[in-house]
Amino acid sequence: METREKILEVAMEHFTRLGVRYVTMDDIARAAGMSKKTIYQEFKDKEQLVFNTFENSMRQDQEFFTKLSEESNGALEHFVEISKYIRSRFSNINPLVFSEIQRYYPKCWQLFEHYKHNCAIKTITETIDQGKAEGYFRKEIDSNIMAMIRLEQISSTFDPAKFPPAKFNIIEVQMAIMDHFIHGLLTDKGRELFYKINNQD
DNA sequence: TACCGT
DNA sequence: AACGGT
Numbered sequence: 001m002e003t004r005e006k007i008l009e010v011a012m013e014h015f016t017r018l019g020v021r022y023v024t025m026d027d028i029a030r031a032a033g034m035s036k037k038t039i040y041q042e043f044k045d046k047e048q049l050v051f052n053t054f055e056n057s058m059r060q061d062q063e064f065f066t067k068l069s070e071e072s073n074g075a076l077e078h079f080v081e082i083s084k085y086i087r088s089r090f091s092n093i094n095p096l097v098f099s100e101i102q103r104y105y106p107k108c109w110q111l112f113e114h115y116k117h118n119c120a121i122k123t124i125t126e127t128i129d130q131g132k133a134e135g136y137f138r139k140e141i142d143s144n145i146m147a148m149i150r151l152e153q154i155s156s157t158f159d160p161a162k163f164p165p166a167k168f169n170i171i172e173v174q175m176a177i178m179d180h181f182i183h184g185l186l187t188d189k190g191r192e193l194f195y196k197i198n199n200q201d
Numbered sequence: 202t203a204c205c206g207t
Numbered sequence: 208a209a210c211g212g213t
Binding site for chain 1: 209210211212213
């Protein structure tokens with residue numbers, strides 16, 4: 001594997017599991033089996049490593065979502081698949097990582113914000129529109145407003161002031177909100193399919 | 202790996 | 208004292 005990719009992979013695993021500030025450059029060098037010098041040849045400083053690590057991971061997520069929407073059999077299945085992905089993806093993430101990045105790595109946080117406003121809202125809006133056309137989602141709802149609400153819901157689960165990790169399991173909160181959100185969109189026909197999808201596995 | 206500055 | 212950076 002390429003040196004740079006190896007570093008990004010090790011860094012992502014460490015940052016998400018233990019927290020960005022807790023993990024030192026020495027830790028990453030040791031885990032990647034290389035010297036710090038090698039890391040600093042690829043990345044200017046820790047801030048850049050953090051930025052590139054999350055940038056890389058978001059790119060991978062984006063690729064996954066694109067593939068998912070190409071393969072999906074409709075908007076509702078798509079939402080359910082995304083829900084599964086989120087569950088697996090976030091089960092290993094220390095929920096404190098996001099507030100940590102917001103506070104100490106503002107450039108990296110801006111990357112998240114940029115993604116939210118330029119990609120995520122568009123993708124969710126399109127999926128809701130598709131579900132309407134398929135007759136699974138209510139036509140009277142405003143797709144764009146619901147997409148924005150959905151993003152705010154997801155963001156809120158990572159805010160320790162709203163859902164303290166000591167009291168709440170983030171994955172459970174995510175799943176509860178997702179279920180509630182989808183029910184708000186569904187037509188009778190959609191609800192029928194939704195129950196069918198949920199009971200098949 | 203040892204070391205320095207913060 | 209610990210950690211980023213050389």
